[in-house]
Amino acid sequence: MSAVSQTAVPAKRESSRAWRKLKANRSSVAGFIIIIFFVALAALAPVLPIPDPVATSWSAIRKAPSAAHWLGTDDLGRDILSRMIWGAQASLMAGVFSVAIAVVIGVPFGILAGYFGGWVDLIISRITEALLAMPFLIMAIALAAFLGPSLTNAMIAIGLSAMPIFVRLTRGQVLAVKQEDFVEGARSVGLGHLDIMLRYILPNVTAPIIVQATLTVATAIIAEASLSFLGLGQQPPAASWGSMLNVAKNFLTQAPWMAMWPGIAIFLVVIGFNLLGDGLRDALDPREN
Numbered sequence: 001m002s003a004v005s006q007t008a009v010p011a012k013r014e015s016s017r018a019w020r021k022l023k024a025n026r027s028s029v030a031g032f033i034i035i036i037f038f039v040a041l042a043a044l045a046p047v048l049p050i051p052d053p054v055a056t057s058w059s060a061i062r063k064a065p066s067a068a069h070w071l072g073t074d075d076l077g078r079d080i081l082s083r084m085i086w087g088a089q090a091s092l093m094a095g096v097f098s099v100a101i102a103v104v105i106g107v108p109f110g111i112l113a114g115y116f117g118g119w120v121d122l123i124i125s126r127i128t129e130a131l132l133a134m135p136f137l138i139m140a141i142a143l144a145a146f147l148g149p150s151l152t153n154a155m156i157a158i159g160l161s162a163m164p165i166f167v168r169l170t171r172g173q174v175l176a177v178k179q180e181d182f183v184e185g186a187r188s189v190g191l192g193h194l195d196i197m198l199r200y201i202l203p204n205v206t207a208p209i210i211v212q213a214t215l216t217v218a219t220a221i222i223a224e225a226s227l228s229f230l231g232l233g234q235q236p237p238a239a240s241w242g243s244m245l246n247v248a249k250n251f252l253t254q255a256p257w258m259a260m261w262p263g264i265a266i267f268l269v270v271i272g273f274n275l276l277g278d279g280l281r282d283a284l285d286p287r288e289n
Contacts, residue, residue, distance in 0.1 A: 018283040028279020034272030038265070042088040051079040053086040054237040062255040072257040075247060084261055087239040091269065094155050094224035094233070095217040101159025102166050103213055110170025111197055111205075115178055124167065131164040140223050144232040151224075151240075154233040158223045162216050169212055173205035180204075207284040214280055218273035225266055241266050 022028055041048075057077035065072040071080040113124040131139070143157035177183065178201065186196050227233035228242025236243060241262040248259035 022283040025279040027275045031272040031275025041085050045085045050082040053082040053239045071261050083239040087241045090234045090240045095221040098155045098158035098220040099213050099216050102162035106163040106166030107170045110167040114171040114174025128164045128167045149232045151234045154227045158220050177204045211281045214277035218270040
C-alpha cells in the first residue's frame with residue numbers, strides 16, 4: 001500500500017468520526033437547520049409566490065400583520081415578508097463572501113509568516129497586530145465609507161477587516177505543525193517549500209480555519225446589518241435587514257413589527273452560525289475524538 005493510501009485511510013476515519021460527533025450534537029444540528037432554512041428562503045426568493053419587495057402601496061402603509069400581509073407592511077406599504085426573504089440574500093451573501101475574502105487573503109499570509117519566520121514573520125505579524133489594534137466594526141465602517149456605499153463595497157470592507165484574525169490564527173497553527181516529524185521528513189527528501197506548504201501544512205491547519213470561518217460569518221452578518229443601518233451597505237430600495245431596521249427605528253411605537261421581524265431574523269441567523277461553529281469546533285478537535 002502506498003504512503004498516500006496509508007494516510008488516506010486514517011483521514012477518512014477521522015472525517016467519519018467528526019461527522020458522527022457533529023450529528024450527535026443537538027445544538028449544532030439545530031444551528032445547521034436554522035442556516036439551511038434561511039439559505040433556502042434566500043435561494044427560492046425569485047420563485048416564491050410573494051409580492052415585489054420594492055412595490056409600494058399608499059393604501060397599505062404600516063399595516064399590522066394580517067392574512068394579506070403576514071408580517072405587516074412598512075412605511076411605504078411594502079410587504080415585510082417579501083423584503084425579509086429578499087433581505088436574507090444580502091445578509092447571507094455578505095456573511096459568506098466577506099469571510100471568503102478574509103480567508104483567501106489571510107490564510108496565505110499566515111502560512112508564509114509561520115513557515116518562513118524571520119523577517120517575513122516580523123513584517124506580516126507587525127502589520128497584523130496594527131490592524132488588530134483597531135476594533136473590527138470601526139475598521140469596517142471606515143473602509144466602507146472610503147470605498148462608497150454599496151453591498152459589494154461593504155463585503156470588501158468586512159472581509160478586509162476580518163482578514164487579520166485569519167492571519168494570526170493560521171500563523172499560530174503553522175508554527176505548531178511545521179515542527180512535526182512528517183514535515184521534517186518532507187524536507188529531508190528534498191520537497192520544495194511550496195509543496196510542503198500545500199501538501200503537508202495547509203491540510204493540517206484547515207480544521208481550526210473552518211471553525212473560525214463559521215463563527216466569523218455570524219460576525220460578518222451583524223457587521224453588514226450595521227453598515228446597512230448606517231447607509232453604507234445595501235442601498236434602497238433593495239431589501240436588507242439592516243436598512244429595514246434603520247427605517248423601523250422611526251416607527252417603533254406606531255409599527256413595532258417593522259423592527260421586530262428583521263431583528264429576529266438577524267438573531268436567529270447569528271445564533272445558527274454560532275451553534276454550528278461550536279459544534280464544528282468540538283467535532284474537529286482531535287483531542288475530543
